[in-house]
Amino acid sequence: MKKPLIGVLTALLLAGATALAAPAAAAAAPSGAQSQVASADLTARAQPAVAVTLAGTVALSDCSGSLVRMPNSAASDPALILSNGHCLENGMPGPGEVVVNQASSRTFSLLSSTGGKLGTLRAGKVVYGTMTDTDVSLYQLDTTYSAIRSRYGIAPLTIAATHPAQGAAIKVVSGYWKKIYSCSVDGFAYRLKEGQWTFKDSVRYTSSCNTIGGTSGSPVVSATTGEVVAVNNTGNEDGESCTVDNPCEVDQDGKVTVRQGINYAQQTYGIPACFAAGNRLDLTRAGCTLPRP
Template sequence: MNKPLVGACFAALLIGATAAPATAVGDQPSAKPKVKAVDLAGTVALSNCSGSIVRVPDSKPDDPALVLSNGHCLENGFPAPGEVIVDQPSSRSFTLLDGSGGELGSIKASKIAYGTMTDTDVSLYQTGSTYSEIESKYGIKALELNSAKPEQGRAITVASGYWKKLYKCSVDGFAYQLKEGNWTWKDSVRYTPDCKTIGGTSGSPVIDDETGKVVAVNNTGNESGEECTDNNPCEVDENGKVTVREGINYAQQTYWIVPCVGEGNKIDLSREGCELPKPSGVRGR
């Protein structure tokens, strides 16, 4: 994994333009509106990882803000295969950053709303601050989770709050299964080689450069060319064929979080369309 840097029980290191001249109507097709360049606004630094303040399309200004990171970044250590954590008290602090990486202040969790390393590698903290409170105090808006899957070839930015650094590349493709040690993740995003993420970038939002929305959460990379071992994930296709890509890094898609967030930003794993792994005894619809 692009591992947490401190306190990991697993290993030492886990990751204004000039206006165009006027033209007559019909001279050329309308240009796409420019999207503001992706920066670090809305990202957070954890004690050992990266993260971001996120919202879903239906989140309201007075909802408690959510912080997205990795399951392997949880303060109590890595969830076991098959383990799903919901509604666990937490008082973890996050350092909120502006666009250039300046530290604005801290926000604090009230609970771990969701966390797992099964099928995906994700954690969602509910904070004690609402989106409107954060925007009013710090001038920062939450990043929106895209409700659609990322597309192959799209330009993306991995925005690390821990390192206050942007990694830019494209979506190279998708791994049917990604295996690392005892864990297996489904339909993982594979980066082109430009995104050389490192320890501490774990939990960084992966942002689509065109839409500005979060499409994945950074989590791992093959460090030394080993096959399916800790810190050396391998890809497994539908037929069981194993592929090792040394030096290549990966993320977990986040579109499937969106159907699982209900009114008041509550994680509701029983909602229709929610496919996040569930604790035993919880059924989806």
């Protein structure tokens, strides 16, 4: 995981705390999913690139995050913050653990387009958090999108409901470091194993997204649509195989591949299907594949 101090995860693991949760995509896409979205993505890549800035990102005490909305969210809905499951303030969820509607008063620094702090946002609860199949947390704030826009002039990023395509241009936008990384989707890991965690259909970056500790939870933004397509969370640091801070890829046949220096994100396209009107989490909705408690 991309914590501010890379060694902290290993230290926590050795101390007996819930270990670093490796990434997993929101849901494993069927083998044909990539080809189904490829033609649409090629069309999108032919369009002019959007201006991706730090606007709408947030800085946590030890991670990055972003102010997000679902495609059908209303301005009057309670606002949401997206980050990693391994960034939860109460520790990293273990395999199979899912946090739902847990009280929280965590604060987030809301950033301007250039990275200046505009103000402090406060959570009312953790709506969802897990490191099973994916590495995601969603906080509900004690304010609405319209109130944030009125006070700070900041609009939320939209979580795309479609699977990204290989070769798509992306930006990893870190609120913690106030830095934007530019690269492309190199491919997808069928399974990504890190320590005791296994994650599905993870996004693998090309090498120019050399993310570091503190970038955990950064939104991965499409350079053509400006929508969030994944959440940044881990990378292989030392060339080890399937250990904490050194995830390995496992294909459908069980073949293990180690890519030292390569980083990963967990897809988010499966999240919108799990939210009903009013930004209300409903894990029983049709099409929702996020793990349940």
